[in-house]
Amino acid sequence: MSTKSKSSDSLTKSNGNDSIWKRALLPNAEWPDKEEFLDVIYWMRQAIGIILGLCWGLLPLKGFLGLLLFVIVNAAVIYVYVSSFQNVDEEEYGGMWEITKEGFMTSFAGFLVTWIIMFTGLHSTSEL
């Protein structure tokens, strides 16, 4: 990243009252920069993917059910966070679909990797 855009980044951040992560945890926070909010959604997704992967591997959940549950839980958490916790107008971001799509594939891949590795380490001798 160039020094120019870096300095403008820090400028916008210092203009906000709180840091992004603090705002992410506060209900009904103000999001003047759309990118910041989408970044929060993105990183939240990654964290959810890895946490669910760990849980599914520990339980262990197997088969299509595991995949389906991941998709449902992942979408539901983000939906509740966006519409109830932050009360964001989804139309500003191009509809709920755009928010649901944000970082989904990366989070799915991260989920699969953690799930497969946990499952292999803990339960690989048991038959599917």
Add this chain to the structure above:
Amino acid sequence: MWGDSLLIVFISICTAFLGEGLTWILVYRTEKYQKLKVEVERQSKKLEKRKEAHGDSLDKQHKKKIEREEERLKNNNRDLSLVKMKSMFAIGFAFTALLSMFNSIFDGRVVAKLPFYPISWIQGLSHRNLPGDNYTDCSFIFLYILCTMSIRQNIQKLLGFAPSRAASKQGGALFAAPPAQFK
């Protein structure tokens, strides 16, 4: 088996950093790239704002202005892709060689056990070069691709090398296409 899968995660973290490092040396730090990137980002944001402001108006003058800006953005995007392309080819070749080396090391080895039964068009990948027909056995290549998909993009985003959303939205397919996955 667990050691193998953790080793693959480690390999893909290393290759992701190596790939980004090489791209940084060849592309990201060059003045031409930085200039173009700033320009594209600025134009994309401007265009988006303008489109929002005059989205429904049928004013001919505005339409023409937007069209002209779109054209300029397209040209800049094309230049940006060209700058990236050269090094992508070089890195692509290097990684293909590296990947075939790992492929031969893990040839015929079950590196992980899948907790689900893969659908038929994935089986070719997840059961590549593996003996037997237990399709829950996972091959090196499948796990490696999954790791690369998640790790590389996150590293790119963390380091700030990923294209901004506005740019990829306005830029169309050429710029929005994810970088080569080193298959």
